[in-house]
Amino acid sequence: MFAQPLVTSAAVAASVLFILSLGGLSNQESAKRAVWYGIAGMALAVVFTALGPGVSNYGLMLAMVLVGAVIGTVVARRVEMTQMPQLVAALHSFVGLAAVFVGLNAEMERLRVEGLRAAGESLDGLAAFAARLATKTPTEIAFLQVEVVLGVFIGAVTFTGSVVAFGKLAGKLDGKPAQLPGGHLLNAAAALACVVLAVYYLAFGGMLPLIAITVLALFIGYHLIMGIGGADMPVVVSMLNSYSGWAAAAIGFTLSNDLLIVTGALVGSSGAILSYIMCKAMNRAFVSVILGGFGGASGSQMAVEGEMIATTADEAAAALDDADSVVIVPGYGMAVAQAQSAVSELTRRLRAKGKEVRFAIHPVAGRLPGHMNVLLAEAKVPYDIVLEMDEINEDFSDTEVAIVIGSNDIVNPAAQDDPNSPIAGMPVLEVWKAGTVIVCKRGQGTGYSGIENPLFFKDNARMLYGDAKQSINELLTKIG
Incomplete structure (x- = not known):
């Protein structure tokens, strides 16, 4: 067992590694190293927390770690890159559920300690968390209750919201917005009821108000995300990432775990910043989305x-x-067809002929931030020819051929031309300004958001129908 000073030092070191990991993920070339920083930080955190003071039941803990490791390994091996967005959403739900369980358990332990005191029984021999509760002042207990109610509320919203996001991303739920009669008023009424119940809980305590808050928050998370359209799912995923971070921070306060507080704050703030950046890229107010x-x-x-x-x-x-x-x-259709390697080979051959080939990446391309960048890096596409929308948009008018592979909303001119379009005002890649636009598409249907794209009907657009991978491979047979 490690002494508390050593555990605290390890927490500081792990926090530094997490910060280095987040910083490194902002650049493709440093991303792999950044992932290893995160792995090392988490390993350090788990080991020193598990072997710190006041921790027991090592047999049960080890069994749970092994079970989780096996499940994680199996899932990681089976999940394709196209399924990564829904996997991330599913993992967010676990953090939210953990926050709910920790909060409810903390209140149960608090009531237990109060019951023992009221009965005049000894408080010796209590488990670590209950023992800490026994030494807290009334003011400290009040702060604990605030932490508990926040953790339960945020965790419950995160749980059901993430489950719904998973369903929409996986195609198990309709991607179109859907709300019960009353719409936002139901969400507002449920949130107001949670506030009233929270005040009651802080005044009188007890499990019933906490359980009621949990149920209402579960409804809010479900109904809120159900009312968000499929075109906004990338923002929703990053938003839920932020929620899961704040839920983890609330758990850290409840458990008096400094490392969990720092880690949760890092995840929460970075997720919120990413959500803001993506909303800005879509020209949408964060609250509106x-x-x-x-x-x-x-x-x-x-x-x-x-x-x-x-x-x-x-x-x-x-x-x-x-x-x-x-x-x-590139767009999500390229990911579904797993065409990135064929696209990389097409790029190599065209560049070998002396042609200038570049990639244009929209901030919300795919269904997860950075989705296209990861796929192209996996296919060994040079980093220096992968450009963001702001870097390349002005060059389309000087581009002879633009190839759109599985993209729809991010190349839709209706965002600029139609004020009544659901994506009106959203910055898009202006591919229609190129001399010729070749669109690789399975069929004539609309994209994930269900919005028709006038680009496909323009005089300079040509539709290359079929599976993206097969289409590009067929192109490769024509290009020596």
Whole structure:
């Protein structure tokens, strides 16, 4: 068993490693090293916390760690990159549920200590957490109750919200916004009821108000995320990441665990910052997105005129042979088809012919922030030709061929042209300004958000129908 000073030192070291990990993840080249920083920090945190003072039941703890390690290994091996967004959402739900359980258990232990005191029984031999409760002043107990009610509320919202996000990302739930009659008023009424119950709990304590808050918060999390459209799911995932961090911080306060407080604050603040950045990239107010203000029709949308013109691999290859500048726009369809390696090979061959090839990445491409960057890095695409929207958008007018692979909303001109479009005002990649736009798409359906894309009907757009991987591989046979 380690002494408390050593545990505290380990917590500081782990916190530094977590900060280095977050900082490194902002750059593709340093991301792998950053992941190892995070792994080392978590290993340090787990070992020194488990072997710290006041911890017991090592047999049960070891069994749970082994079970969790086995499950985590199996899931990690089975989950494809296309399933990573829903996996992240599912993991957020575990943190939220843990916060609820810790909060309810803390209140049970508090009531137990009060009961023993009222009965005049000895408080000797209590478990570590109950023993700490026995030494707290009334003021400290009041602060503990505030921590408990916040942890339970945030944790419950995070749990059901993450479950719904998982369902929408996995296609098990409809991606369109859906709310019960009353809409936001139901959420507001439930939140107000939680405030009233929290005041009652802080005044009188007891399990019933906490359980009632849990039930209402579970409803809020469910109904809130159900009311958010599929186009906003990347923001929802980062928002739930923030919620899970604050839930973890609340657990840390309840358990008097400094490392958990620091880690939760890091996750909570970084998730909130990422959500803000993504909302800015979508030209949406953060509150509007979170309250379900985006993803559904906002009026009569402009009619789409023209027709989709199909093309063949031979015609697409001829256009690429004649072009000197090419921009590739990857989207979720590329991830689903696992076409990144074929795209990387196409890039290599075109560059070998002396053509300028670059990638344009929208901040919310895919269904998870950084999704496309990870796929391209996995396929060995050079980092220096992968550019963000702001870096490349002005270059489309000088681009001879733009290849759109499985993207829809992020290349939709309706964001600029149609004020009644659900994505009106959202910054998009202006691929339609290129000389020729080749769109790799399975069929003529709409994208994940269900919004029609006028790009596909423009005179300079050509639709290369079929599985993205097969389409690119067929292109490769035409390009030596």
